Amino acid sequence: MKLRKVFLILVISFTLIFTALAVDFKEGKTYNGFKLLKKEKISEVDSTGYLFEHVKTGARLFKLQNDNENKAFSIAFKTIPYSDNGIAHVMEHSVLCGSRKYPVKSPFEVLSKGSMKTFLNAMTGSDMTSYPVASTNDKEFKNLMDVYLDAVFFPNIHENNMILKQEGWHYELNSPEDELKVNGIVYNEMKGALSSPGSLLWNKTMSALYPMNTYKYESGGEPEAIKTITQQEFEEFHSKFYHPSNSYIYLYGEGNLNEELKIINKDFLSKFSKKDVGSGITEQKTFDKPKEEEYYYSISKREDKNNKIYYSMGWMINESDNLQLELAFQILNNVLINSTGAPLKTAILENNLGKDVGSYFYDSIKQPMFYLEINNSSLEKKEKVKETIQNTLKDLVKNGIDNKRLRAAIKQYEFKLREADFGSFPKGLAYGFNMIYDWKFGTSPFESLKYEDRLAQIKKNIDTDYFENIVEKYLLNNNHRVFVTLKPQKGLLAEKRKERKEKLQKMKENMSKKELNKIIAENKKLKEYQSKQDDPEDLKKLPLLKLSDIDKSVKKYPVKEEMIKGRKLYTYLTDTNKIAYVRLMFDVNSVPEKKLQYIPLLTYLLEKLDTKNYSYRELDTEMKMYTGGISVYRATHFINNNYDNYRPVVGLSGKSMIEDSSKMMDLMIEIAKNTKFENKERIGRLISKLRSQEERQMGHRGFRVAFDRLQSNLSQYGIYNEKTSGFSYLQFLRKIDNKYSKNSKEVINNLKEIYKNLFHRDNLKISLVTEEKYYNETKDSIASIIEELNGRKIKKHEYKLRKDKKNEAIASSGTRVQYVLKGSNYRNLGIEYTGKMNVVSQILSRDYLHNKIREIGGAYGGFGGFTKNGMFYAGSYRDPSLDSTLKVINNIPEYLKDFKASDREMRRYIIGRISRFSQPRSPRAEGDFAINLKIENTTHEERQKIKNEMLDTTVEDVRSYSKKLEKILKNSIISVYGNTDKVEKNKKYFDEIIYFSK
Numbered sequence: 001m002k003l004r005k006v007f008l009i010l011v012i013s014f015t016l017i018f019t020a021l022a023v024d025f026k027e028g029k030t031y032n033g034f035k036l037l038k039k040e041k042i043s044e045v046d047s048t049g050y051l052f053e054h055v056k057t058g059a060r061l062f063k064l065q066n067d068n069e070n071k072a073f074s075i076a077f078k079t080i081p082y083s084d085n086g087i088a089h090v091m092e093h094s095v096l097c098g099s100r101k102y103p104v105k106s107p108f109e110v111l112s113k114g115s116m117k118t119f120l121n122a123m124t125g126s127d128m129t130s131y132p133v134a135s136t137n138d139k140e141f142k143n144l145m146d147v148y149l150d151a152v153f154f155p156n157i158h159e160n161n162m163i164l165k166q167e168g169w170h171y172e173l174n175s176p177e178d179e180l181k182v183n184g185i186v187y188n189e190m191k192g193a194l195s196s197p198g199s200l201l202w203n204k205t206m207s208a209l210y211p212m213n214t215y216k217y218e219s220g221g222e223p224e225a226i227k228t229i230t231q232q233e234f235e236e237f238h239s240k241f242y243h244p245s246n247s248y249i250y251l252y253g254e255g256n257l258n259e260e261l262k263i264i265n266k267d268f269l270s271k272f273s274k275k276d277v278g279s280g281i282t283e284q285k286t287f288d289k290p291k292e293e294e295y296y297y298s299i300s301k302r303e304d305k306n307n308k309i310y311y312s313m314g315w316m317i318n319e320s321d322n323l324q325l326e327l328a329f330q331i332l333n334n335v336l337i338n339s340t341g342a343p344l345k346t347a348i349l350e351n352n353l354g355k356d357v358g359s360y361f362y363d364s365i366k367q368p369m370f371y372l373e374i375n376n377s378s379l380e381k382k383e384k385v386k387e388t389i390q391n392t393l394k395d396l397v398k399n400g401i402d403n404k405r406l407r408a409a410i411k412q413y414e415f416k417l418r419e420a421d422f423g424s425f426p427k428g429l430a431y432g433f434n435m436i437y438d439w440k441f442g443t444s445p446f447e448s449l450k451y452e453d454r455l456a457q458i459k460k461n462i463d464t465d466y467f468e469n470i471v472e473k474y475l476l477n478n479n480h481r482v483f484v485t486l487k488p489q490k491g492l493l494a495e496k497r498k499e500r501k502e503k504l505q506k507m508k509e510n511m512s513k514k515e516l517n518k519i520i521a522e523n524k525k526l527k528e529y530q531s532k533q534d535d536p537e538d539l540k541k542l543p544l545l546k547l548s549d550i551d552k553s554v555k556k557y558p559v560k561e562e563m564i565k566g567r568k569l570y571t572y573l574t575d576t577n578k579i580a581y582v583r584l585m586f587d588v589n590s591v592p593e594k595k596l597q598y599i600p601l602l603t604y605l606l607e608k609l610d611t612k613n614y615s616y617r618e619l620d621t622e623m624k625m626y627t628g629g630i631s632v633y634r635a636t637h638f639i640n641n642n643y644d645n646y647r648p649v650v651g652l653s654g655k656s657m658i659e660d661s662s663k664m665m666d667l668m669i670e671i672a673k674n675t676k677f678e679n680k681e682r683i684g685r686l687i688s689k690l691r692s693q694e695e696r697q698m699g700h701r702g703f704r705v706a707f708d709r710l711q712s713n714l715s716q717y718g719i720y721n722e723k724t725s726g727f728s729y730l731q732f733l734r735k736i737d738n739k740y741s742k743n744s745k746e747v748i749n750n751l752k753e754i755y756k757n758l759f760h761r762d763n764l765k766i767s768l769v770t771e772e773k774y775y776n777e778t779k780d781s782i783a784s785i786i787e788e789l790n791g792r793k794i795k796k797h798e799y800k801l802r803k804d805k806k807n808e809a810i811a812s813s814g815t816r817v818q819y820v821l822k823g824s825n826y827r828n829l830g831i832e833y834t835g836k837m838n839v840v841s842q843i844l845s846r847d848y849l850h851n852k853i854r855e856i857g858g859a860y861g862g863f864g865g866f867t868k869n870g871m872f873y874a875g876s877y878r879d880p881s882l883d884s885t886l887k888v889i890n891n892i893p894e895y896l897k898d899f900k901a902s903d904r905e906m907r908r909y910i911i912g913r914i915s916r917f918s919q920p921r922s923p924r925a926e927g928d929f930a931i932n933l934k935i936e937n938t939t940h941e942e943r944q945k946i947k948n949e950m951l952d953t954t955v956e957d958v959r960s961y962s963k964k965l966e967k968i969l970k971n972s973i974i975s976v977y978g979n980t981d982k983v984e985k986n987k988k989y990f991d992e993i994i995y996f997s998k
C-alpha cells in the first residue's frame with residue numbers, strides 16, 4: 001500500500017518536471033502569439049500563475065498550472081447592456097447554435113448530451129458573458145475548447161436569422177385567423193424569471209441606484225423589450241463585443257500550457273487584429289441625498305394583501321477594485337445581518353417589522369452595492385423600518401461591533417477558503433469566476449487570488465475601529481442609497497397580459513394581408529428549420545471520443561464499518577486538508593406518523609434556539625469559532641434502491657479542523673441534547689419566518705412542487721417527502737403560523753416530544769470522513785459523545801401512509817408558465833432497473849423531449865427518464881403550454897418504436913450518460929457518497945454491472961422500451977403546477993385542482 005503511494009507521487013512529480021522542461025516559460029518571451037507578462041507561485045490555490053497578453057489582439061490570458069486533472073477553460077467578454085432588451089443574454093444562447101467549423105443546429109446540445117465534460121455552460125452577468133468548460137479527459141478538454149472558441153468567434157448568427165427568432169423572439173402565427181402571439185426561448189425564460197417579488201425588488205433597487213450607467217438595465221431582458229431586438233442590431237452587438245481585444249481567457253489544471261496556447265492562437269485569435277472595443281462603464285456619480293422609490297408587484301385576486309410589503313435598501317459603495325474593503329464587507333454582511341442573532345436582523349425581526357431579512361454584498365460590478373431586503377412587512381411600518389436601520393447602524397458605530405462575532409465570522413470565512421469545497425462544481429472554475437470579477441476592472445489575477453495578506457490584515461483590524469469606520473462611512477453617512485417599497489397589487493399580471501394581448505390584436509388588425517402572410521411564411525420557415533434533422537456529415541465534424549478513450553471501471557470506495565459503544569460507525573479515509581467531517585444520523589422512525597410534519601420544523605429550529613449552556617447567539621459564535629459549520633439536515637436512504645424501502649433520517653453534520661474536532665462534537669451534542677424550547681416568542685417568529693421563506697421559494701420552485709406531488713401519488717416515500725417538504729408541508733406551516741398565538745403550547749409540546757425521541761442513542765449511526773493519521777483520535781471523541789446521548793428504550797413506528805393515485809394540478813396566479821409532469825412507479829408494474837434505462841433516459845431527455853418541448857414548444861426545458869429507485873417521469877420546465885406537452889409525453893412509445901441511431905449516435909448517448917458517473921467530487925462529497933452507498937447496500941459489483949449495461953446498450957435495447965413505456969404511461973398520473981387560467985382551461989385532465997394561495 002505504502003509503496004504504491006510513493007510510486008504514484010514519483011510518477012506525478014516526474015510528469016511535472018517533464019512538462020516544465022518541455023517549455024521553460026520566461027517573462028517577456030512570446031509563446032504561440034502570447035507574451036508572458038508575469039509568472040509567480042500562488043500558494044493560496046496550490047498553483048503557478050501565468051499571465052499573458054496576446055500580441056496581435058491584446059487578448060488577456062491567465063493560467064493556473066497545477067496537478068488537478070479536472071481541467072478548466074473559460075472565455076469571457078465584457079458585454080455592456082444599453083437597454084432592457086437582454087441582447088447579451090440572447091447572444092449567450094445564440095452563439096451556441098452553430099458555427100463555422102461546426103455548422104449544426106446546436107453544438108452545445110450535442111456536446112452536453114455526449115461528451116466527457118465535468119462542466120459545460122454559459123452565463124450572462126450584469127456586464128459580462130462567460131463560456132466555461134471543464135473535463136478530466138485530456139482529449140475531450142481540447143475538443144471542448146475548440147468548439148467553444150469557434151462558437152464565440154465565428155457563430156452562424158450572421159448567416160442564419162432563424163437563430164435570433166428561435167433563441168430570442170418571434171411572432172407566432174400559423175394562419176390568418178389565429179391569434180398573434182410572441183414566442184422564443186429567452187423571451188419565455190424571462191417571463192418566468194421576473195415574476196417573483198424578490199427579483200423585482202432587486203432589479204428596481206439596482207435601477208434606482210445606478211441611473212447613469214448600464215446597471216440600471218435588466219441584463220437578462222424584460223420580455224417586452226426583448227421583442228424589439230432586430231437582426232441587424234443583434235449582429236452589430238456580436239461584432240462589437242465578441243472580439244479578442246475584449247476577451248478574458250482563463251485556464252486551470254494539469255494540461256500542457258503550450259499546447260493550450262496553440263489551440264487558442266492558431267485557428268482563432270490569430271485571425272483578428274487589435275481593436276478599441278469601447279466596453280468601458282460610465283461611472284455613477286454620487287447622490288446628494290438618499291432616494292426613495294415605490295413599485296408594484298402582482299398578486300392573485302384570491303390572495304389577501306396583508307403583510308405583503310417588501311422593502312429594500314441599497315447602498316452604492318463608491319470604491320472600485322478595493323479588495324481589502326470587499327473582504328471587510330463580506331465579513332460585515334455576515335456579522336450585521338446574515339447570521340443568527342446579528343444586530344440589524346434582530347432589530348428588524350424583534351420589532352416585528354418584517355418576517356425575514358437578508359442581505360448581499362454585490363461586488364462583481366464597478367461600484368459595488370450593499371443590499372438589504374425585508375420581506376412580508378406592512379405599509380404603516382415604513383418609517384419605523386427606515387429608522388431602525390439607521391439607528392442600529394448608529395448604535396454599532398457608537399458602541400462598537402462585538403469583537404467576538406467579528407473574530408468568529410473571519411474564522412469561518414478562513415475555514416471556507418482553506419476547505420475550498422465547491423461541491424460538484426469544478427474547483428478551477430470556482431477560482432476563475434471569483435478572480436475574473438476583479439480582473440475585468442483591471443485588478444491583476446495574482447492580487448485577486450492571493451488572500452493571505454488581506455486575511456492577516458483584517459485580523460489585525462478587529463481590535464481597532466476599522467469595521468465601525470466602514471459602517472459609518474459607507475452605510476450610515478452614505479447619501480448614495482435608495483429605499484425601495486414594493487407593494488402588492490391584485491391582478492396586475494393579468495392586466496398586463498390583457499394589455500399585451502390587446503396590443504398584439506390591434507397590431508394584427510392593422511396589418512395588411514401581405515404582412516400577415518409574411519409572418520406566417522417566416523413562422524413556417526422557422527418550424528421547418530427547427531424540425532429539420534442535422535446533416536449527418538455536419539454532425540460528424542463535431543468531435544466525439546471513442547468508447548476506448550473512457551475508463552470502463554467503476555471507482556472503488558473502501559468504507560470501514562465497525563461498532564463503537566454499540567453504534568455503527570462508517571469511516572472513509574481520504575486527503576481532507578486536515579479537516580474532519582462528522583455526521584450523526586438519527587432514524588426518523590421514533591416519530592409517530594401523525595407528527596411527521598414537525599420534523600422539518602424541528603430541523604429548522606435547532607441551532608437557532610438557546611441551549612442549556614449557550615444563548616442562541618453564543619451558540620452561533622461558538623460554531624463559527626471552532627467549526628466550518630454545523631447543520632441539521634434531513635435525508636432519506638433507499639435500501640437496495642427501492643422507493644418503498646426508505647429510511648428517512650435527521651442528521652447533524654459538522655466539519656472542523658482536526659484540532660477543533662472534539663469541541664465540534666461537544667457542540668453537536670449540545671444541540672442534540674440540550675436545546676431549550678422555552679422561548680415562545682422566538683419560536684413563533686422563526687415559524688413565521690420559515691413560512692414566509694417556504695411561501696416565497698415554493699412560488700418559484702414550481703417544478704419541485706409538481707414533482708413532489710407526483711411522487712406522493714406513487715410511493716410511500718413520495719408521501720413522506722411531500723408531507724415534509726412539499727406543498728402539504730407549506731399548508732401545515734400556514735396552519736400553525738396562523739394559529740400560533742392560540743396553539744403555541746401544543747406546538748411546543750410536540751416539538752419537545754419528537755426532539756426527545758429523535759436524538760436518541762438507539763437511533764444513531766455515525767459517518768466520519770477524515771485523513772488516516774487522524775482516524776484514531778477522531779474515533780475516540782466520537783465514542784465519548786455517544787455516551788452523552790439519551791439511552792432509554794423508545795417505541796419505533798411503522799408508517800402506513802395513504803396513497804391516493806390521482807391527476808392533480810396546483811394553480812397559482814403568481815406564475816405565467818407551467819411545470820407539466822407525468823409519471824409512474826415502474827417497479828410496481830414488474831419492471832426492473834437496469835443500466836440501459838440510463839441510456840433511454842438520455843435519449844428521451846436530450847433528444848425527443850428536448851426537441852419537442854423546448855425547441856418547438858418554447859419551454860425552458862423538456863426531460864424525462866427512470867430513477868434507480870423505481871420511478872419514471874417526463875415533463876417540462878417553465879412551459880408556456882400544457883396539453884400539447886402531455887401529448888408529446890404520450891407519444892414516447894411511438895417515438896421509441898421506430899428509434900434509429902447510427903453507431904456514432906449511440907456512442908454519443910452512452911458517453912453523455914457515462915460522464916455523470918465520473919464527475920470528480922470534493923473529499924467531503926466523495927466520503928459522504930461512499931458511506932451512503934454502504935448504508936443503502938449498493939455494492940461495487942452492482943455499480944459495475946450498471947456501467948457495463950450502459951456501455952453495451954444497443955438500438956434494439958432502446959426500441960424494446962417502447963412496449964415497457966406504453967405500459968408505464970398507461971399507468972401514469974399527471975401533476976402540474978401552473979397558471980390558474982391555463983389550468984382551469986385544461987381541467988379535463990385533472991381529478992383535482994388545488995389553489996396555491998389558499
Ligand SMILES: [Zn+2]
Pocket residue numbers: 089093186189
Ligand atoms: Zn438563459
